[in-house]
Amino acid sequence: MQKQxxxxxxxxxxxxxxxxxxxVYTFNEEDQKDLYQEIVxxxxxxxxxxxGDAKISTWMYRIALNTAITNLKKEKRKGxxxxxxxxxxxxxxxxxxxxxxxxxxxxxxxxxxxxxxxGIVLLYLEGKSYDEIxxxxxxxxxxxxxxxxxxxQKLKSQIKK
Amino acid sequence: xxxxxxxxxxxxxxxxxxNQKILTDKLIIDMTQNKFNNxxxxxxxxxxxxTFVCFAIAILILINFSKLDTWYLQVSGIxxxxxxxxxxxxxxKTIYGMKxxxxxxxxxxxxxxxxxxxxxxxxxxxxxxxxxSFVLVIICLPVASKLIKGTDILLESAVxxxxxxxxxxxxxxFSKWVFKKYKGASNSAEELLKELDLT
Numbered sequence: 522m523q524k525q526x527x528x529x530x531x532x533x534x535x536x537x538x539x540x541x542x543x544x545v546y547t548f549n550e551e552d553q554k555d556l557y558q559e560i561v562x563x564x565x566x567x568x569x570x571x572x573g574d575a576k577i578s579t580w581m582y583r584i585a586l587n588t589a590i591t592n593l594k595k596e597k598r599k600g601x602x603x604x605x606x607x608x609x610x611x612x613x614x615x616x617x618x619x620x621x622x623x624x625x626x627x628x629x630x631x632x633x634x635x636x637x638x639x640g641i642v643l644l645y646l647e648g649k650s651y652d653e654i655x656x657x658x659x660x661x662x663x664x665x666x667x668x669x670x671x672x673x674q675k676l677k678s679q680i681k682k
Numbered sequence: 683x684x685x686x687x688x689x690x691x692x693x694x695x696x697x698x699x700x701n702q703k704i705l706t707d708k709l710i711i712d713m714t715q716n717k718f719n720n721x722x723x724x725x726x727x728x729x730x731x732x733t734f735v736c737f738a739i740a741i742l743i744l745i746n747f748s749k750l751d752t753w754y755l756q757v758s759g760i761x762x763x764x765x766x767x768x769x770x771x772x773x774x775k776t777i778y779g780m781k782x783x784x785x786x787x788x789x790x791x792x793x794x795x796x797x798x799x800x801x802x803x804x805x806x807x808x809x810x811x812x813x814x815s816f817v818l819v820i821i822c823l824p825v826a827s828k829l830i831k832g833t834d835i836l837l838e839s840a841v842x843x844x845x846x847x848x849x850x851x852x853x854x855x856f857s858k859w860v861f862k863k864y865k866g867a868s869n870s871a872e873e874l875l876k877e878l879d880l881t
Binding site for chain 1: 684685688689692693696699700704705707710711713714785786787788789790791792793794797873874877878
């Protein structure tokens with residue numbers, strides 16, 4: 522019971538993080554809702570394996586990103602879902618009003634990056650250091666730097682088009 | 683806009699997002715529990731039913747094997763039984779392989795690599811299963827006819843006259859569709875692996 526309450530508090534504290542991951546990896550609200558639930562489920566499932574030897578945010582990003590990539594274009598055998606539609610839809614609307622057009626445009630460009638780049642740029646935008654990005658992603662710090670440079674170029678050329 | 687600027691604006695936006703608490707205790711508990719049940723259901727039902735049906739047919743063929751009284755019926759019987767046993771096992775194995783990725787252990791790079799490799803393996807098995815199932819469609823007909831009706835369809839029926847052309851025409855168009863369907867998926871998995879190797 523205590524474990525469950527700790528988990529609930531953890532999710533509540535980080536619901537924004539989960540939301541942003543789902544926003545980057547999905548292209549429609551339906552998929553976003555599915556991914557959101559899948560991440561919460563996977564976090565709960567692996568909660569026991571989190572022993573505090575890593576930062577909670579590192580663990581959380583790792584699970585969320587891993588869940589996002591393993592759910593890419595999965596077969597449409599999804600079963601029932603918890604009715605969180607209303608909450609998420611309203612949250613999406615709120616985010617919409619928060620983002621000015623410039624951010625929305627860039628955000629759409631980020632969505633068009635490939636899977637590897639999406640993860641790295643998301644962590645970068647979230648304010649993670651190269652060291653943290655390397656820990657979460659498994660790429661070396663140098664490789665993270667190189668990839669971020671490429672992403673910058675790619676975004677620039679995408680925007681020019 | 684530079685990436686650094688975007689990062690600053692992103693973080694401004696993040697603050698707003700994080701201030702908006704929407705999830706309730708009940709919603710979080712529901713998400714974990716409901717999902718857990720669905721997970722079990724979604725993995726098991728279609729594959730398990732399909733596998734049991736295939737195994738039942740294989741057992742039926744093997745039990746009644748003595749009724750297959752010519753060499754070609756016996757060969758067809760053996761291959762049919764083998765297909766009904768091997769294809770579902772291979773299919774299940776690759777599907778479970780894709781689902782078995784330990785999300786809590788590997789980092790992003792490892793998980794992507796395992797996922798892409800498993801996906802390619804899955805595509806390969808599915809593709810071959812489709813092609814082999816056409817061989818099965820052809821060889822199971824005389825076996826089924828012999829076991830159910832007791833007739834040797836090769837000698838006693840003209841059904842082949844329409845059955846074979848129909849199967850081959852179907853095979854031609856269906857194979858084209860299968861190839862197209864899996865080519866895209868296979869390419870994206872290959873691209874992902876290449877991207878991971880970039881330094």
